[in-house]
Amino acid sequence: MTPIDFYFDPISPYAYLAFERLPQALEGCSYVVNYKPVLFAGMLKHWGQKGPAEIAPKRDWTMRQVTWLAHRQGTPLQLPAQHPFNPLALLRLVIASAPAGAWPNRRAVELVFRHVWIGGADANEPARLQALQAALQLQQDPAADAVKQALRSTTDEAIARGVFGVPTIAVDQRLFWGVDALEMVAACLKGDPWFEPAHWAEVATPTPGVVRG
Numbered sequence: 001m002t003p004i005d006f007y008f009d010p011i012s013p014y015a016y017l018a019f020e021r022l023p024q025a026l027e028g029c030s031y032v033v034n035y036k037p038v039l040f041a042g043m044l045k046h047w048g049q050k051g052p053a054e055i056a057p058k059r060d061w062t063m064r065q066v067t068w069l070a071h072r073q074g075t076p077l078q079l080p081a082q083h084p085f086n087p088l089a090l091l092r093l094v095i096a097s098a099p100a101g102a103w104p105n106r107r108a109v110e111l112v113f114r115h116v117w118i119g120g121a122d123a124n125e126p127a128r129l130q131a132l133q134a135a136l137q138l139q140q141d142p143a144a145d146a147v148k149q150a151l152r153s154t155t156d157e158a159i160a161r162g163v164f165g166v167p168t169i170a171v172d173q174r175l176f177w178g179v180d181a182l183e184m185v186a187a188c189l190k191g192d193p194w195f196e197p198a199h200w201a202e203v204a205t206p207t208p209g210v211v212r213g
Helices: 013-025 039-046 056-073 088-096 106-117 126-136 145-161 179-189 197-202
Strands: 002-008 031-037 168-170 174-177
Touching: 002 013, 013 056, 013 106, 013 179, 013 197, 031 088, 031 145, 039 145, 056 126, 088 106, 088 126, 088 145, 106 126, 168 179, 174 179
Parallel strands: 002 031
Antiparallel strands: 002 168, 168 174
């Protein structure tokens, strides 16, 4: 089985939609997933970007589009009461759902995503966070330094690999960004020659004609 890394932050509705669609999109492929929580805001800061929800008209479009995509793929989705929100508590909970040094399993990631994107409630409401913590059956203390460091380390790892957004799926050295890249991931896993290293590198090498300051 081919190992793939799924970088995600529960703040992203696109990451939620990709997570839900992943088994169907990769049906027939031989793979195993490492679910890797990262802080999307840390990536935005590193690459000098704003998040979609920080640009008012882009936020409006994003929420309309993800609601449509969810409708089209048959995935339940209700916008949370507040967005954007601080996802740190959720990221630390999902990391703490696994033993130290292990990645969270699919059930834990599913619980966290659905906590945010089903029901339309406040993702950081204390009683809801407490209920989520109980459901996750934590293996670590989410407030422990080791959990906080794990999040920093995985975010740094993702940035070092060139990850700039979520969801990103890594297959060997190839990075696939966005819910609409799932078909590319499937083709790569099935051995499509388009993904041979030389061609993969070649199609990404046009010379920039303009560079903005």
